[in-house]
Amino acid sequence: MERPLLEDIRDRLEEFTATEKRAAHALMANYPMQGLGTVAQFAEAAGVSAPTILRFVARLGFPGFAEFQKKLRGELESQLNSPLARSDRLPAEPGGDPLVSQLLENVEETFAHLPKGELTALTKLLADERKTLHLIGGRFTDGLARYMAAHLRIVRANVNHVAGQQGNWLDQLIGIGPKDVIVVFDIRRYQTELVHFAEAAARQGATVALITDSWMSPVGRIASFVLPARVAVPSPWDSSLALMAIAEVLIAGVTRENQETAQERMRELEALRNEIDPSTEGRGSRPDI
Amino acid sequence: MERPLLEDIRDRLEEFTATEKRAAHALMANYPMQGLGTVAQFAEAAGVSAPTILRFVARLGFPGFAEFQKKLRGELESQLNSPLARSDRLPAEPGGDPLVSQLLENVEETFAHLPKGELTALTKLLADERKTLHLIGGRFTDGLARYMAAHLRIVRANVNHVAGQQGNWLDQLIGIGPKDVIVVFDIRRYQTELVHFAEAAARQGATVALITDSWMSPVGRIASFVLPARVAVPSPWDSSLALMAIAEVLIAGVTRENQETAQERMRELEALRNEIDPSTEGRGSRPDI
DNA sequence: GCAATCCTGTAACAAATATTACAGAAGCGC
DNA sequence: GCGCTTCTGTAATATTTGTTACAGGATTGC
Numbered sequence: 001m002e003r004p005l006l007e008d009i010r011d012r013l014e015e016f017t018a019t020e021k022r023a024a025h026a027l028m029a030n031y032p033m034q035g036l037g038t039v040a041q042f043a044e045a046a047g048v049s050a051p052t053i054l055r056f057v058a059r060l061g062f063p064g065f066a067e068f069q070k071k072l073r074g075e076l077e078s079q080l081n082s083p084l085a086r087s088d089r090l091p092a093e094p095g096g097d098p099l100v101s102q103l104l105e106n107v108e109e110t111f112a113h114l115p116k117g118e119l120t121a122l123t124k125l126l127a128d129e130r131k132t133l134h135l136i137g138g139r140f141t142d143g144l145a146r147y148m149a150a151h152l153r154i155v156r157a158n159v160n161h162v163a164g165q166q167g168n169w170l171d172q173l174i175g176i177g178p179k180d181v182i183v184v185f186d187i188r189r190y191q192t193e194l195v196h197f198a199e200a201a202a203r204q205g206a207t208v209a210l211i212t213d214s215w216m217s218p219v220g221r222i223a224s225f226v227l228p229a230r231v232a233v234p235s236p237w238d239s240s241l242a243l244m245a246i247a248e249v250l251i252a253g254v255t256r257e258n259q260e261t262a263q264e265r266m267r268e269l270e271a272l273r274n275e276i277d278p279s280t281e282g283r284g285s286r287p288d289i
Numbered sequence: 290m291e292r293p294l295l296e297d298i299r300d301r302l303e304e305f306t307a308t309e310k311r312a313a314h315a316l317m318a319n320y321p322m323q324g325l326g327t328v329a330q331f332a333e334a335a336g337v338s339a340p341t342i343l344r345f346v347a348r349l350g351f352p353g354f355a356e357f358q359k360k361l362r363g364e365l366e367s368q369l370n371s372p373l374a375r376s377d378r379l380p381a382e383p384g385g386d387p388l389v390s391q392l393l394e395n396v397e398e399t400f401a402h403l404p405k406g407e408l409t410a411l412t413k414l415l416a417d418e419r420k421t422l423h424l425i426g427g428r429f430t431d432g433l434a435r436y437m438a439a440h441l442r443i444v445r446a447n448v449n450h451v452a453g454q455q456g457n458w459l460d461q462l463i464g465i466g467p468k469d470v471i472v473v474f475d476i477r478r479y480q481t482e483l484v485h486f487a488e489a490a491a492r493q494g495a496t497v498a499l500i501t502d503s504w505m506s507p508v509g510r511i512a513s514f515v516l517p518a519r520v521a522v523p524s525p526w527d528s529s530l531a532l533m534a535i536a537e538v539l540i541a542g543v544t545r546e547n548q549e550t551a552q553e554r555m556r557e558l559e560a561l562r563n564e565i566d567p568s569t570e571g572r573g574s575r576p577d578i
Numbered sequence: 579g580c581a582a583t584c585c586t587g588t589a590a591c592a593a594a595t596a597t598t599a600c601a602g603a604a605g606c607g608c
Numbered sequence: 609g610c611g612c613t614t615c616t617g618t619a620a621t622a623t624t625t626g627t628t629a630c631a632g633g634a635t636t637g638c
Contacts, residue, residue, distance in 0.1 A: 022437050030366075033362065033366055033369065036362075045299055070316050073322065073325075073501070074325075074568075075477065076322065076475065077319075080322065090443055097400065097538070099537075099538055099541055100396075100400045103396065103537060103538075104393060104396055104397060107392065107393055107396070107530075108393060111386070111389045122344065133534070139439055140436065140439050140440065140556050142432075142439075143432030143433060143434075143435040143436035143439070144432060144434065144436075145432075146431065146432040146435065147429065147432035147529065149435075150428055150432070151429070151526060152429075167525065209450065232535075233541070235537075235540075235541035235544065235545075236541075236544055236551070237440060237537070237540060237541060240436065240533070240535050241396075241530065241533055241534055244529070244530055245389070245392050245530055245535045248388075248392060248522070248524075248526070248529075249386070249388055249389065249392075249514075251524075251526060252388055252522070252524035252525075252526060253523055255524065256524075262525070266525075270361050271315075
């Protein structure tokens with residue numbers, strides 16, 4: 001991240017003219033709000049003329065007042081979106097809804113108790129491009145497997161989402177062996193088909209990783225990695241939110257492990273996309289894929 | 290001290306017109322920064338015209354945009370000058386993984402800003418069994434649509450997940466009309482196909498509900514319900530966790546609204562299951578389906 | 579079905595703001 | 609002390625922004 005403008009101004013104070021110093025002091029005294037009004041307001045607060053403010057801003061390296069304000073806004077937005085700032089703005093109870101509170105607590109508790117070594121080891125395994133990944137979920141968790149596969153196949157090769165009719169899953173066991181990794185999402189009610197699939201894959205030498213609830217899917221018996229999540233909420237349903245959070249952390253971890261390959265693949269995808277639809281070029285700063 | 294404008298807006302949401310609601314959502318999603326730019330910028334973010342923003346501001350009780358901005362500036366200055374905010378300006382080490390912290394913040398922030406009335410109204414609409422629900426997502430959010438559909442079709446009839454090749458989506462527009470509700474999951478990069486599908490459905494009289502990110506999918510222009518979620522995390526990816534949390538709250542809400550019908554359907558499903566596989570009977574205390 | 583009312587966007591206009599040109603003052607070097 | 613350079617504010621201009629008028633579409637009530 002770029003250093004805050006405030007630090008830059010403080011370091012360069014001695015190179016300013018007398019009136020530029022007054023502008024700098026006025027800004028520092030009420031940072032960043034003083035710079036977010038008009039040139040005239042800033043000038044009045046500093047006791048100088050409007051063109052002097054513009055010269056000050058130009059000396060800081062901005063082509064115009066608008067760019068200067070853009071920088072201040074960016075800093076302010078980052079600050080406002082930090083955790084501490086947010087707690088000051090609203091009551092501590094997010095919405096006061098017990099369901100929402102429990103959802104948050106589930107995610108929080110899940111990561112508080114998740115073995116870091118297990119998470120790190122699984123991340124590295126999933127980042128290993130010599131392996132082929134197969135992601136599979138049950139009736140309610142297939143969306144998570146699908147979500148994770150959609151992301152991983154962008155940052156690495158050989159990612160397969162085991163989809164379609166459950167009766168056809170066994171077809172996809174053909175050729176599975178020690179170079180394969182099976183990632184299973186399975187929460188109550190555990191699905192017998194998932195257990196069978198995972199057991200068969202393990203017999204053929206594949207590594208099995210399980211993302212499940214606290215009561216442990218039967219797949220846990222043969223899995224090399226088990227990541228349990230809190231799913232209980234005041235509702236007739238179990239919540240998959242914490243499993244989703246685990247999936248996102250794994251996705252981010254694999255992307256970080258394979259940073260160069262990931263960026264290469266994203267560029268290729270972007271190039272393909274621009275061939276198909278050039279109007280989407282240059283939309284955002286993060287990987288627009 | 291005067292109550293924050295944010296709370297005032299949230300409480301008065303139901304008295305706003307459709308476009309004023311969009312202005313309110315846009316402001317709430319990026320409060321207060323969204324209101325500190327120009328009328329044109331605010332209008333673009335909300336997907337409405339500049340005069341609509343001025344009408345919105347007038348309805349809030351401000352004689353002009355300048356007074357509205359003055360109010361926002363005052364709140365922001367108070368916040369920046371509070372001890373908590375000042376301590377945030379110092380370097381701080383977040384406890385634990387910054388990614389996990391941000392995931393939690395996103396969910397927390399999403400529900401802190403989510404309008405309760407909007408959420409309640411959408412829950413009731415989704416619970417209305419005279420309606421047919423169609424859930425649709427993009428490349429990364431299809432899993433969420435799938436997840437929500439898998440739950441809803443257990444507690445009510447007439448739930449359709451719009452799946453398959455995007456080229457075939459238009460087929461599913463046949464027969465869609467005022468009795469249909471389209472639930473769209475769309476985050477950056479917004480998919481043109483989703484926009485087209487939603488626009489076509491709206492033209493045919495369907496109600497459109499959008500679950501999106503803070504920057505508002507273009508679907509927001511024609512949606513009757515908009516639920517924005519925080520998606521930014523310290524990763525090359527956007528996070529869908531907060532959208533997932535919204536989906537879970539809606540699922541729980543619809544289940545609560547249709548409690549008797551839901552229990553009836555769950556019993557029927559359990560009976561069907563026991564005909565096929567009696568060994569699973571009586572496994573758990575919650576609806577085992 | 580029609581009239582009245584409300585909502586909304588477009589276009590035009592008024593007002594505000596950012597920027598530039600220019601001239602006077604101040605400072606510095608010879 | 610003078611000439612040159614730099615600094616600075618005023619005024620003018622260009623540009624941007626806020627606001628209003630108006631017209632078309634949607635909604636509602638009779």
